[in-house]
Amino acid sequence: MKHILALHTGGTISMTQNEAGNIEPSAHNPLLQTDQPFNDEISVTAEDFSNLPSPHMTPKVMLKLHDRILKAEAEGIDGVVVTHGTDTLEETAYFLDLTLPNTIPVVLTGAMRSANEIGSDGLYNFQSAIRAAASDEAYGMGVLVVMNDEVHTARYVTKTQTTNVATFRTPTFGPIGLISKGKVRFFQKLLHQEVCPIDHVVDHVFLLKAYAGMDGEQFELLDRPDTNGLVIEALGAGNLPPATLPAIQKMLDRHIPIVLVSRCPNGIAQDIYDYEGGGVELKKMGITFCQGLNGQKARIKLLVGLSGGKQGDELKHFLDNAVS
Numbered sequence: 001m002k003h004i005l006a007l008h009t010g011g012t013i014s015m016t017q018n019e020a021g022n023i024e025p026s027a028h029n030p031l032l033q034t035d036q037p038f039n040d041e042i043s044v045t046a047e048d049f050s051n052l053p054s055p056h057m058t059p060k061v062m063l064k065l066h067d068r069i070l071k072a073e074a075e076g077i078d079g080v081v082v083t084h085g086t087d088t089l090e091e092t093a094y095f096l097d098l099t100l101p102n103t104i105p106v107v108l109t110g111a112m113r114s115a116n117e118i119g120s121d122g123l124y125n126f127q128s129a130i131r132a133a134a135s136d137e138a139y140g141m142g143v144l145v146v147m148n149d150e151v152h153t154a155r156y157v158t159k160t161q162t163t164n165v166a167t168f169r170t171p172t173f174g175p176i177g178l179i180s181k182g183k184v185r186f187f188q189k190l191l192h193q194e195v196c197p198i199d200h201v202v203d204h205v206f207l208l209k210a211y212a213g214m215d216g217e218q219f220e221l222l223d224r225p226d227t228n229g230l231v232i233e234a235l236g237a238g239n240l241p242p243a244t245l246p247a248i249q250k251m252l253d254r255h256i257p258i259v260l261v262s263r264c265p266n267g268i269a270q271d272i273y274d275y276e277g278g279g280v281e282l283k284k285m286g287i288t289f290c291q292g293l294n295g296q297k298a299r300i301k302l303l304v305g306l307s308g309g310k311q312g313d314e315l316k317h318f319l320d321n322a323v324s
């Protein structure tokens with residue numbers, strides 16, 4: 001018998017639709033009122049960890065969740081399922097992936113339709129996530145996201161559609177497993193990733209998106225004494241408009257770590273183009289290219305690395321090492 005701990009954090013999966021047709025947090029979590037049909041194979045203990053719509057989630061709450069999961073592991077739990085709002089689910093999942101020791105399966109799930117809507121996907125996804133967390137194959141796979149019959153890695157999954165139940169996708173690399181009629185099957189292995197233990201989280205780590213005609217104005221606003229780091233979602237393969245460069249150089253001169261990813265949903269950022277503002281110049285300036293992550297994930301990775309005390313070359317290596 002596998003013992004699974006379910007930690008409910010809130011989100012649409014714990015919400016209901018009101019008479020006006022709007023979705024709101026429910027005073028009584030609908031997931032806690034439902035018995036799970038796992039016979040004697042799996043036992044589930046559930047806790048109302050929080051009742052947060054996921055836009056209210058913060059790195060400080062993510063750290064508390066991390067602490068609770070470590071405690072569960074010490075108590076002998078075989079796997080953990082975290083239910084979460086889908087808007088920031090990928091950020092919490094990746095935070096846990098980077099900071100937990102990867103010894104028991106940890107699976108995040110959510111829903112796109114609340115508990116009393118027709119075709120509600122919450123209970124179904126919850127049950128699939130429990131099955132994945134209880135699967136022997138889930139060991140050593142890092143933190144997983146189970147939604148809509150697919151298993152994704154926390155590292156690369158992202159929300160791609162505002163309301164569709166098939167919203168969670170892994171651009172470029174694809175899902176690593178499928179759930180079909182209650183059976184979990186994995187067909188890819190996880191590549192190695194460094195785990196970074198932390199006991200606090202730093203703040204003032206920012207994220208900016210590049211656009212045609214961008215200049216240095218927003219970079220100047222973020223060039224503050226308390227700024228700890230910046231992620232830029234750059235253009236295409238990893239390029240920026242030339243007018244941004246002087247302000248970026250000033251931040252780099254003050255040793256503010258600057259990390260670059262692409263704003264394209266597919267592919268990786270690289271130093272390919274050799275023109276003003278091209279990737280070759282950006283890399284020479286000292287910007288760190290973070291391969292394979294989207295902007296919000298790279299921000300979590302920078303925040304975790306800084307919170308773990310990494311700096312200089314160690315921080316750079318931690319960040320540019322996403323796909324190896």
Ligand SMILES: NC(=O)C[C@H](N)C(=O)O
Nearest residue numbers: 011012053054085086087
């Ligand atoms: N589907 C959802 O869970 C979206 C909701 N706004 C949340 O993230 O809390």
